[in-house]
Structure formats: C-alpha cells, structure tokens
Amino acid sequence: MAEGRSRAGKPELGSSKSTWKAGLKPSLSLQSNLDLQQPGRGPQTSAYPVHFILAGPQCNASVDLIGTCWPRSAVGQLVARPCPEYFYGVRYNTTNNGYRECLANGSWAARVNYSQCQEILSEERKSKLHYHIAVIINYLGHCVSLGALLMAFVLFMRLRSIRCLRNIIHWNLITAFILRNATWFVVQLTMNPEVHESNVVWCRLVTAAYNYFHVTNFFWMFGEGCYLHTAIVLTYSTDKLRKWMFICIGWCIPFPIIVAWAIGKLYYDNEKCWFGKRAGVYTDYIYQGPMILVLLINFIFLFNIVRILMTKLRASTTSETIQYRKAVKATLVLLPLLGITYMLFFVNPGEDEISRIVFIYFNSFLESFQGFFVSVFYCFLNSEVRSAVRKRWHRWQDKHSIRARVARAMSIPTSPTRVSFHSIKQSTAV
Structure with a gap:
C-alpha cells in the first residue's frame, strides 16, 4: 500500500x-x-x-x-x-x-x-436546554398550584360551618398564594427584554405587586406560627385572639415594607423594572430582611410547639388537641418548604456542572409547587374540611333522592283526586 x-x-x-x-x-x-x-x-x-x-x-x-x-x-x-x-x-x-x-x-x-x-453539547447549548426545562417546570408547577389554590379557596368560602379563626388564617394564606401566583403569570407574560430596558411605570408596579404578595406569604405563615404558639405554648384561650390582629400581620405590615423598598429602588436602582440588583446596592434587603426574620421566628415557634406537644399533650386526646397536632404537622412540612426555597437564593451552587443543574431544577420545583403543598396540607387533608364536604354531599344526595321520589309519584297517570292523594301519601311516607 x-x-x-x-x-x-x-x-x-x-x-x-x-x-x-x-x-x-x-x-x-x-x-x-x-x-x-x-x-x-x-x-x-x-x-x-x-x-x-x-x-x-x-x-x-x-x-x-x-x-x-x-x-x-x-x-x-x-x-x-x-x-x-x-x-x-x-x-x-x-x-x-x-x-x-x-x-x-x-x-x-x-x-x-x-x-x-x-x-x-457546548456549554451554551446545555445552559439553554436546562433553562428551557426549568421554565417548563415553573409553568407546570404554577398552573397546578393555582388550580389547587382556587379549589381550596372555594371550599373555605362555601363551607361556613368551619369558619373558626384557625381556618380563616388558612384561608388568607391560600389567598396570598393565589395573588402571588397570579402576579407571577403577569410578570412572565408581560415582561420581555424590551420592557425591561424601557423601565416603564406599569412594569415597576407589577414587580412591586409581585414582591408584596411574596412578602405576605411569609407573614401569613408567621400568622400560622403565632396562632399555634399562642394556643399551645402560652396556653391562652384562642377566643381572646381576634381576626383583625392577623389581618394586620398578614396584609398590613408588608405594605410599608414594600413602599420603603420601592422608594429605595426609585432613588438608587431605578432600572430594568426593578428586577435584579445592581452591584453595591442592597435595596432588596429592605423586604428580604423581614422575610428572613419572620422565617427564623417561625422556626423558634415550631421548636417550642413540638417540645410542648412531645411532653404535656402526648396523653391528651381531646378533639382540639388533635386539630393542633395536625396543624403542627402541616406547618412542620410547609415551613421548611417555604424556608428552604427562599434560602436557596443565598446559596452559591459553585462551578460544578451537576451542582448547578440540581440547584436549578430543585429550586424551580419548590418555588412553583409551594401553592399546591399549601392547598393539600391546609385544606384537602384538613379533617374539618373533609367532614364538612362529606356532610354537604350526603345532604345533597338526600335532597336529590326526595325530589326524585316526589317527581316519580307526580308522574303516575290517574285522576286529579287520586293524584293528589297518592302524592300526599308518598310525601308522608318519605
């Protein structure tokens, strides 16, 4: 050759x-x-x-x-x-x-x-691929969460028999998540690079609204912790607690925090619709700081609550104590979900490729499915809600059955006198 x-x-x-x-x-x-x-x-x-x-x-x-x-x-x-x-x-x-x-x-x-x-694949193509997958996870999670939250909202609104302060707090927490998810969709569907660069007034207002509802999520979780801590650790009667106190905690306190943040953004970081942060400017900590604070306080509350439940209430079997235990279990599950998700923003995944991919997917999943978990633990698995729904269903079945029997009796072809007598007889028998 x-x-x-x-x-x-x-x-x-x-x-x-x-x-x-x-x-x-x-x-x-x-x-x-x-x-x-x-x-x-x-x-x-x-x-x-x-x-x-x-x-x-x-x-x-x-x-x-x-x-x-x-x-x-x-x-x-x-x-x-x-x-x-x-x-x-x-x-x-x-x-x-x-x-x-x-x-x-x-x-x-x-x-x-x-x-x-x-x-x-090149690094750029890999990043784009993982970004698109993360976007799909976010949209899917927010859609599922919004659907579950709306169902839970309707249940709390329709079931008046369970309107105690504890469930009213659950209802408001679910409402805060609905508003946050709704504004998330507004942000995703309206914000684009052109809008970011133009920095128009309406896009800054949308960002402020999203951050406000984000803060209300944490303050209503703080309200959940306050209620349980007051009822179990401080052994106060929950009758002394008022709804307006928790409304002030959940809806009112976050408002001046966001106003202060908006003023700081307006004077020191007024660009790109107030998304992101400029190097050396720390205005975002105006609202992130209180969120971290109430999160840490809630962890302290839960530590005390679990300590009390493990000692004093273990032998108690009253229905109120059972409800407290279930509420604590739900909060123990949900609070880490909320807290871990937010704390991930302060974690540097490092330069390792696998670490960055896990960080992106894990954060996207928890961030988008939070509302679904809140609905499941505070509504769908709530024994009071399930019992009230079951009673409504049985009542509807009984009512529908009576109407069907009366309709069948009225449809029998006979003389007017006999129809009247037959109908009265059937109705009396029922």
Missing part, C-alpha cells in the same frame, strides 16, 4: 477543504444511517497499516465520506469504528461507534450506521 496514495485518499476531519464535505448538505447529521458511497469511486486503501492477512473474500480498506477508515475485513462481518470527533463543526462522543457491513460480494455497504454517535 503506497503511503502517498493512502494519504491522498483520506480527507482530513473537520477541514473545510475536504473533497467530501463540499458534496454534503449542511443539514446532514450523524444521528441516522448515512449513505456514504461516493459515486464513481472504488474502494480506497486505508491510511492505517494492516497487520494481518485475511483469507477468502474480503472488503478492501476504505475511507468513507465522513473520514472514517474501515479496515480490510472478511465478508459478512459487521465492523465497528469510533465515531468521528467533529462533523460540520459539531463535536461527537468518540467512545461510541459507527457500524458498517462488509457485503458478500466483497464491497462495503453503502449505508453506515452512525445512530449511536451522540453530540457533545
């Missing part, structure tokens, strides 16, 4: 001057079985030395249009060769193989199976 001829017959991988490259369409991909037989050209000799001699019919060494060298092989053999490192500027995983069959007539199959040659 002449060395000069073999080098001339093998195109250089990744080179724009290769003779085979000019004849292929740019859309060609290795993720398929490619027809790589060059018309009018016989088998080529390999640029790689062959250290064995085959007996019988065989396919000569050849280089295909991709640039892969196929060594001399016996007929009927399926030959494996590493995937090319580059193809049209795209890098491929060379640990996988392409496959080509040596036919019975001593020629190579026209098609080469490169389906196992996987692209190695």
